[in-house]
Amino acid sequence: MTDAATIRAQLPATPRELVQGCQDELIAGLMEYVSHPSVSATGEGFPAATDVAVEEVKRAGLTPSVLVGKGRPLVVGHRAGPAGAPHVLLYGHYDVQPAGPRERWDSEPFTPVLRDGRIWGRGTGDNKGQHYAHLQALRLFDEHIGALPCTVTVLLDGEEEIGSPTLADTLRAHRDLFDCDLVVWSDRSVHESGEWCVSHGVRGMLQLRIGATGPSRPLHSGNFGNVAPNPAWQLVQALASLKDPSGRVLVEGFDDGREPLSDADRAAFAALPLNLQEVLGDIGLTEMDPAFNGLSFYERLADRPTLTINGITTGDVDRTIIPDTAEAGVDIRLTAGQDPQTVFERVAAHLRAHAPEVTVTMVGGVPASRTSIDNPHTPRVARAISRVTGRDPLLIPAYGGTLPDWVFTGILGVPSIGLPLANADQANHAPNENLRVDYFLDATAICMELLLELGA
Numbered sequence: 001m002t003d004a005a006t007i008r009a010q011l012p013a014t015p016r017e018l019v020q021g022c023q024d025e026l027i028a029g030l031m032e033y034v035s036h037p038s039v040s041a042t043g044e045g046f047p048a049a050t051d052v053a054v055e056e057v058k059r060a061g062l063t064p065s066v067l068v069g070k071g072r073p074l075v076v077g078h079r080a081g082p083a084g085a086p087h088v089l090l091y092g093h094y095d096v097q098p099a100g101p102r103e104r105w106d107s108e109p110f111t112p113v114l115r116d117g118r119i120w121g122r123g124t125g126d127n128k129g130q131h132y133a134h135l136q137a138l139r140l141f142d143e144h145i146g147a148l149p150c151t152v153t154v155l156l157d158g159e160e161e162i163g164s165p166t167l168a169d170t171l172r173a174h175r176d177l178f179d180c181d182l183v184v185w186s187d188r189s190v191h192e193s194g195e196w197c198v199s200h201g202v203r204g205m206l207q208l209r210i211g212a213t214g215p216s217r218p219l220h221s222g223n224f225g226n227v228a229p230n231p232a233w234q235l236v237q238a239l240a241s242l243k244d245p246s247g248r249v250l251v252e253g254f255d256d257g258r259e260p261l262s263d264a265d266r267a268a269f270a271a272l273p274l275n276l277q278e279v280l281g282d283i284g285l286t287e288m289d290p291a292f293n294g295l296s297f298y299e300r301l302a303d304r305p306t307l308t309i310n311g312i313t314t315g316d317v318d319r320t321i322i323p324d325t326a327e328a329g330v331d332i333r334l335t336a337g338q339d340p341q342t343v344f345e346r347v348a349a350h351l352r353a354h355a356p357e358v359t360v361t362m363v364g365g366v367p368a369s370r371t372s373i374d375n376p377h378t379p380r381v382a383r384a385i386s387r388v389t390g391r392d393p394l395l396i397p398a399y400g401g402t403l404p405d406w407v408f409t410g411i412l413g414v415p416s417i418g419l420p421l422a423n424a425d426q427a428n429h430a431p432n433e434n435l436r437v438d439y440f441l442d443a444t445a446i447c448m449e450l451l452l453e454l455g456a
C-alpha cells in the first residue's frame, strides 16, 4: 500500500485547496447531518440517529460496525492504512443536547441554516461538525487516492451528553477493535482568543452527597429546641471539618498521588493568552481565591484538586423549625494521578473520625487523565494545524473540566490528544448553537493534514 509521503505527492492539490474546491458540498452535507435529531437524554431521533451516523461512516470509506451495550449504541468505523503506519483512533459523539426552549432560538434547532458565515443548529459545534470534518477528510482521501495515510478507527459515542455511562465497559468488551497507538478526540472549542489548540488532559471528578438525619419530622424550634438534635448543625460542622478558614483541605492524604506539572507544562501554560482582569470582571470578581495565592490561573485549574460545596438543602428560611434532614452536594475535581475511589475513602475516613453522625455516599467518579506534552505525536498534530492556518497552535497541558478521557489513557493505555475544531462562541448546550464555516473548512483540511503527518 502507498505510504503517506506518496499519498501527499499524489493528491491533486493541498488539503486546504481540496477542501475549498468542494466547500458547498461539505456545508450542505453537514447541514443534512445536523437535521437529524439525536438527543441521548430524551431519546429524540433514536434509533434512526444511529443509522444516520453509520451511513456517514460508510460514506467516508470506512467499514462500519455498531456496538450495542446497555446504553445508546456506539458507532465504529475502521479502515487499514499502509503496513507499519500508526493506528489512530478518532473520537467524537453523534448524540446532542436537547434543543431547550424553542423561543430562545433564532431558527429551528434541527433545521440548520447558513447565516453570517455560520451554520446554526443543535449539534453543529458539539459535536457533529467536528467529527464530520474528520469523516470528510477520510472521504477526500478515499475519493482522490483510494487509500489512507495511516490506519484509522473512528469511534462515535452515542451518549457523551449524558456522561458516557457505558463507554468504559464497551471499550473493555471490544478491546481488540481499539488496538491503537494514539487517540485524537475532537470536542470542546478552540481557545477563546480564536487560536487553534492541542490539549493533553482533563481533571477528573468525584461527586459526593453528605447527609444528616434528625427527628422524624420538622419540629417547632420552641417546643423542641435543646431537646432534638439539629441535622443542619451536624452537616455544617461536618463540612467545616473538611477545610480550615485559610482554604487548606484537612482530609489526610487528600493530595496524595498527584502528578505535578512538568516544566514543559508550566511553560505551555505561561504561553497561553490570558486577560485575568477580564476573566474575573466577567464573573463579577476582582481577585482570585486567596487560598491559592502564589499559583497562576492555569495552575489552579490543572495542577490542584478542588473541594467544592455545590449546594446545601435543609429546613426552611422562613419558618422557625428544627429540620428533619440536611444534605450537601460536594464535588472534588481530581488532578492527574488521583483515583476517585481512593479519594472517596479518605474523605469518608475523615468524616467517620470528625463527624460520625453524617453519612457520605459517592454519586459518581471519573478519573483524571493526562498525556505528556512531550509525547512524539503532539508536534505532528501541531504541524497539521500550522500547515493549514499558517500559525502554531497553543499547547494546553490540561483543562480544568472533566471528560471521559481516562478510558483512552487508562483502559487503552495510549496517549490521548485533544484537537478541538469548533469556534469558542459555538454556544454548545445553549440556544443558537453554531459552527463558523471558516473553522469547519479549516478543520476538514487539518484533519487531512493530521493523517498525513501521523502517517509520515
Ligand SMILES: [Zn+2]
Residues within 6 Å of the ligand: 097, 126, 161, 428, 429
Ligand atoms: Zn456537549
